[in-house]
Amino acid sequence: MNVLEGKHIILGVSGGIAAYKSVELLRLLRKAGAQVRVIMTRNARWFVGALTFEALSGAAVCTSLFKNTQDAAIRHIQWAEEADAVIIAPATANIVAKLTSGLADDALSTFMLAVRCPIILCPSMNTYMYESKIVQRNLRALKSDGYIVVEPESGALACGTVGPGRLPEPEVILEKVIRCLWEKDLLDKRILITAGPTIEPLDPVRFISNASSGKMGYALANAALRRGATVTLVTGPTSLAAPMDAKVVRVQTAADMARAVSDHVNDAHIIIKTAAVCDYRPVESASHKLKKHQDELILRFEKTVDILKGLGDKKKGKVLVGFAAETESLNENARQKLAKKNLDMIVGNLISAENPGFRADTNTVTLFYKDGTSESLPSMKKEQLAHIILDRIIERILTQQQR
Numbered sequence: 001m002n003v004l005e006g007k008h009i010i011l012g013v014s015g016g017i018a019a020y021k022s023v024e025l026l027r028l029l030r031k032a033g034a035q036v037r038v039i040m041t042r043n044a045r046w047f048v049g050a051l052t053f054e055a056l057s058g059a060a061v062c063t064s065l066f067k068n069t070q071d072a073a074i075r076h077i078q079w080a081e082e083a084d085a086v087i088i089a090p091a092t093a094n095i096v097a098k099l100t101s102g103l104a105d106d107a108l109s110t111f112m113l114a115v116r117c118p119i120i121l122c123p124s125m126n127t128y129m130y131e132s133k134i135v136q137r138n139l140r141a142l143k144s145d146g147y148i149v150v151e152p153e154s155g156a157l158a159c160g161t162v163g164p165g166r167l168p169e170p171e172v173i174l175e176k177v178i179r180c181l182w183e184k185d186l187l188d189k190r191i192l193i194t195a196g197p198t199i200e201p202l203d204p205v206r207f208i209s210n211a212s213s214g215k216m217g218y219a220l221a222n223a224a225l226r227r228g229a230t231v232t233l234v235t236g237p238t239s240l241a242a243p244m245d246a247k248v249v250r251v252q253t254a255a256d257m258a259r260a261v262s263d264h265v266n267d268a269h270i271i272i273k274t275a276a277v278c279d280y281r282p283v284e285s286a287s288h289k290l291k292k293h294q295d296e297l298i299l300r301f302e303k304t305v306d307i308l309k310g311l312g313d314k315k316k317g318k319v320l321v322g323f324a325a326e327t328e329s330l331n332e333n334a335r336q337k338l339a340k341k342n343l344d345m346i347v348g349n350l351i352s353a354e355n356p357g358f359r360a361d362t363n364t365v366t367l368f369y370k371d372g373t374s375e376s377l378p379s380m381k382k383e384q385l386a387h388i389i390l391d392r393i394i395e396r397i398l399t400q401q402q403r
């Protein structure tokens, strides 16, 4: 699962104000098990000392083509041959221009001409520089040459301007590197995932809901993105960070979720419904805050729309996966739901004190398939479970459909 373990990564650092962030990026890459070699431009050393990178990478930093070290003569070629991925962060307007025109007048630019592995370029500069026609033209040229360009973030920059140009946080760049190295077995697949709870209002400040945290759906979205899928995530309220590069549609009620799913379903090849949609909603939702006048408050509820059943009825070649959280008779209940809702697979979990399912970071589940077979999995992190679910969708459903 750890694609960075033992990988040879080259971190190129050029002379931008955000060079300090590449120190943290180096630390994260090392923590993930990568072997990192650093190449700095001469100007980058105005911003961060080579010694910092040397200490954190555990290897000599290359700052010049002509340094009198044992392997200096061939170092830039050998490092290029051995690299699994190259990241330039921050990439100045200057290095962007040099790469575009093939200049090789220092260690980093010369090395870059010999590179054959994926290159992740993280431009970072003043907004006016970034938006200038020439920088934009250079970046377009590099993208069309196969460079993976990580767009800078917008915000207040060190130079005082507000706009695009800020280097994304090291965690974001790390995720880009991981995705770049991950096997893309879901490329060209569009996946619609629902996640989190829905909330059904009683009045403007109160609602009924459930304990779903959204963690399983978000883990599936992140896993699918790493594997190359295009992901739309329809999510009820959660405190989780939006998965990078997913289309995120935020909803509140079951009715909102049904609408959002119906808006996006035609486009999807695979639909995974992890959301804990409220089965009932209050018949009336007060337009003002309910006051504590009576000793008793009696509420009437009505059924919400059954989104999963609606999808099963008209799924037309799409893969449909549901989730079932039960407190008893898991096998019976899950199999019933699988058949009734015309699913290809259902992920069942028996909720108990040891396996709370909701909110927890781990889950113990049984996968039930359409052909009547099932597979019980041990307790594991939701991130790991997400990959197993996607593996089974590929092996047990997509490959069967192709036969």
Ligand SMILES: Cc1cc2nc3c(=O)[nH]c(=O)nc-3n(C[C@H](O)[C@H](O)[C@H](O)COP(=O)(O)O)c2cc1C
Pocket: 013, 014, 015, 016, 017, 018, 041, 042, 043, 044, 091, 092, 093, 094, 095, 124, 125, 126
């Ligand atoms: C304080 C300071 C901050 C700078 N920050 C950036 C920056 O964020 N991005 C950029 O493209 N250039 C920045 N520059 C300009 C580059 O350092 C300059 O273009 C240099 O020639 C880049 O050299 P290099 O690409 O070989 O590292 C900055 C310059 C100074 C003095």
